[in-house]
Structure formats: C-alpha cells, structure tokens
Amino acid sequence: MVSPPISELTARARDIFRLVVEDYLESGQPVGSKTLAQRGEVNLSPASIRSVLSELEQFGLLAAPHTSAGRMPTDLGLRLFVDGIMQVGEPTRQERAAIEQQLSSPGPIEEALENTSAMLSSLSGAAGMVMVPQREGQLSQINLVPLDATRALAVLVGEDGHVENRVLDLSSAIGASTLQQASNFINAHLSGRTLSEAARLMQREIAAGKSALGDASRSLVEQGIATWSEDAAKRPVLIVRGASNLLDESAMSDLDRVRQLLDDLENKQSVAQLLEDARDADSTRIFIGAENRLFALSGSSVIASPYRDREGRVVGVLGVIGPTRLNYARVVPMVDFTARSLGKRIG
Structure with missing residues (x-):
C-alpha cells in the first residue's frame, strides 16, 4: 500500500x-x-x-x-x-559537545570507531552501529602447513596481531619443502606490506625474472595472495554496541520481536549489507520496519549515514537500530552530526 x-x-x-x-x-x-x-x-x-x-x-x-x-x-x-510532518533540528549543545569530545580523544582510529558506536547507543537509547572503513591489513607472517596431498592450511598473521586460517586447494601435490619455501619467501619479501602491495611486488619480480621461487612455489604464493585479497575485500567489519538497550521495559511485552532483532544483529554480513545501501546517500537514510527485509520480522528501524574523509570519499557508514518508535526527530540529526564529525577525525 x-x-x-x-x-x-x-x-x-x-x-x-x-x-x-x-x-x-x-x-x-x-x-x-x-x-x-x-x-x-x-x-x-x-x-x-x-x-x-x-x-x-x-x-x-x-x-x-x-x-x-x-x-x-x-x-x-x-x-x-x-x-x-517531522521537524528535524540540530543536536543539543550537550549532545554536540559529547560527540566532539569522544571523537577528539587521541588514539587509534579503531578505538574512535568503537567509541562512536558506544556513544551513539548511549545518546539514542538504541544500539549503535559503525561499519569500519575498508582498510587492508599489513602482513606480519604467513605459515603454510600441509593438510594432505592437495590441500594446505595458510596461517596468516597481521601486524595488528589478527590471525586468520585459510585452506588452499592445490592444483597438484606439493611437498612440505615447497610449502616451506613459499612461506620463507613471503616472510622475507612481503612482510610489512598490504596484500595488494604484495601482489604487485610478486608480479613485478616474476615479470623481471627475479623471483627465486620454483614454479610450484610461485603458483602457491600467487594463489594465496589472490585468495586473501579477495576475502579481505568482501569481509565486513561491523561494530555493534548497546544491544542491551533494546531490552527496555516496553520490550518485555514483545520478547519475540526483540529476540528476532538480536538474532538479526548477530548476522553481521546482512547488517553490513543494509548499511552499504546507505553509502551512496547524500544524507541520512531511514529504514522503517518492513521497508527492509532483514528487519521486517523484528519491526525495527535503522537510521544510517555515510561518513567521508576530508577528500569527500565515503569510507564507511554509521547509525543506530532500535524499535520503530525511535525518536526520529532527535536521532536523525544526531547521526548526521556524528557522521560529519567522524569524517573530520579520520582525515
């Protein structure tokens, strides 16, 4: 209708x-x-x-x-x-001060994003969400371990301490010594670089005939870097804080809806896709209840806004999620102001 x-x-x-x-x-x-x-x-x-x-x-x-x-x-x-009908104003002086103070604190950008999500939750009384800018991590170490004749386990360690395991399907049987050669090459030549930088360096060395790797080892390194690069680009990094705010007194009479919403929030891939829909918006977007398939069953609303770096490029999305009875007139300008302030912090 x-x-x-x-x-x-x-x-x-x-x-x-x-x-x-x-x-x-x-x-x-x-x-x-x-x-x-x-x-x-x-x-x-x-x-x-x-x-x-x-x-x-x-x-x-x-x-x-x-x-x-x-x-x-x-x-x-x-x-x-x-x-x-709704008249949208500006955040109050206290709200603006709280937002700016939180974002002006020194520290890594990841900490600022965590704080932003928690702050949006606190100010809105809903759950705060921030999608982290897509940034390639830097390699620290890679170990390749044989699983069987045609599969190897790649243990990828980032310089931030993040560890990931990936199974590589090998085109042919590759021995442990070849896996070790590939590991040694990566750790000696590609450590400290992002995956895309590592891929470009590999291509240049191979084209110039400088790579000391054998055919099997070179193929393994190329395959691994391509797989990890693709995975890193697809993986959403979503910070959700304040989900407990959704369990207020009014929620007690509709626990099924709240339980459904909390289940939805666990599916961060889908939530991230919803926020992606707001990336191209010129201003804050509002998704109400069944307008979005993801939250149709839980009867929830999402208020989301893209945030940009100083060159005007969209680098992420932030917002809040709560029941459809959110105070839209108050939360919309708050989300918009936070997005603009976070953009200044990112630089």
Whole structure:
C-alpha cells in the first residue's frame, strides 16, 4: 500500500495523526481518543476524534492492536510522518559537545570507531552501529602447513596481531619443502606490506625474472595472495554496541520481536549489507520496519549515514537500530552530526 500524500489529509486529520505519532514515539503505547481529547490540543469530542482515527486507519496510516482500543502508527504512517510532518533540528549543545569530545580523544582510529558506536547507543537509547572503513591489513607472517596431498592450511598473521586460517586447494601435490619455501619467501619479501602491495611486488619480480621461487612455489604464493585479497575485500567489519538497550521495559511485552532483532544483529554480513545501501546517500537514510527485509520480522528501524574523509570519499557508514518508535526527530540529526564529525577525525 502507498500512503496518501500529506496534502490529501484534512487539517484536523493531520493534527490528530501528528499527535498520535508523537505520543506513540514518546510512550510506545497505542493512543486512544480519550487521551487525545484530554490533551486539549484539538477542539473535538472523543467521538469526533474516533471518527478521524477510523479514517486514518482506513488510509493504512494507523492500526488498532487487538489488546487495545487505541491506535498506533503503521510503518506506512511512520514513513509519512518522517517525510512530511517531522521537524528535524540540530543536536543539543550537550549532545554536540559529547560527540566532539569522544571523537577528539587521541588514539587509534579503531578505538574512535568503537567509541562512536558506544556513544551513539548511549545518546539514542538504541544500539549503535559503525561499519569500519575498508582498510587492508599489513602482513606480519604467513605459515603454510600441509593438510594432505592437495590441500594446505595458510596461517596468516597481521601486524595488528589478527590471525586468520585459510585452506588452499592445490592444483597438484606439493611437498612440505615447497610449502616451506613459499612461506620463507613471503616472510622475507612481503612482510610489512598490504596484500595488494604484495601482489604487485610478486608480479613485478616474476615479470623481471627475479623471483627465486620454483614454479610450484610461485603458483602457491600467487594463489594465496589472490585468495586473501579477495576475502579481505568482501569481509565486513561491523561494530555493534548497546544491544542491551533494546531490552527496555516496553520490550518485555514483545520478547519475540526483540529476540528476532538480536538474532538479526548477530548476522553481521546482512547488517553490513543494509548499511552499504546507505553509502551512496547524500544524507541520512531511514529504514522503517518492513521497508527492509532483514528487519521486517523484528519491526525495527535503522537510521544510517555515510561518513567521508576530508577528500569527500565515503569510507564507511554509521547509525543506530532500535524499535520503530525511535525518536526520529532527535536521532536523525544526531547521526548526521556524528557522521560529519567522524569524517573530520579520520582525515
């Protein structure tokens, strides 16, 4: 269903719709006609308000849970509110100060990214997410160990201490001495270089006839470097902090939804792909509930923004994830400001 343009709603329907959404985003509870009448912001009787609520429900903008006579916005209604009614301002002075202070702290960029994710979680009351810029690690050491006649285990150690194991399928039987020769060559010539740098150096040495490796060893080194380079480019590095914030009081009545959301967050490959969808956006993007297949079952929303280096290149994406009743008007500018501030920190 496509939501009607906001211009098609009468003035009183827009007012009542806005009040229902704002009240729901604040309380997380369905809003009834009696509550709206008592607020005194619309000069209508409860009966007249119920008539308008029914009209908004027919438009697909509101829904009535079975356990309550009140209404709550649908995903369609939240989208209409976000795009056509919500007034977005700027983060408060305290929020800006907290963000800038966190990002100005000295230390490695990885620590700043960890802090950014935790800070977004703390400020928004949701879970914070930061996708780490794709950066090639530098090799420290590689050991090739025979598994059987046609397979070898490559133990790859990065200069940051990160260790990975990869199984290589060999085109023909290669002995332990050949594996050792390949390991020795890599550790002597390619240590301290990124995988792409190592691949280019290998190609130059082979083309110039300078490589002392035999055919089998050279093929093994080339295959290994190509495999690791491809894997490093595909592997998402996603930092999620504050998932416990999703277990607030309102979540206790809908544990199945929260459990589904936590399961979704465990699948970092899929979450990273969702954030990738925001890389090309000019500004902050909002994914509401079933608009994104990944979080359709958990009824969650994602607010995400790309962050850029000083040359304007997108190097990553950050954002928050929480229930659809996120305070969009407050969180959207916060995410946007954090993305701009992190871009300055990366340089």
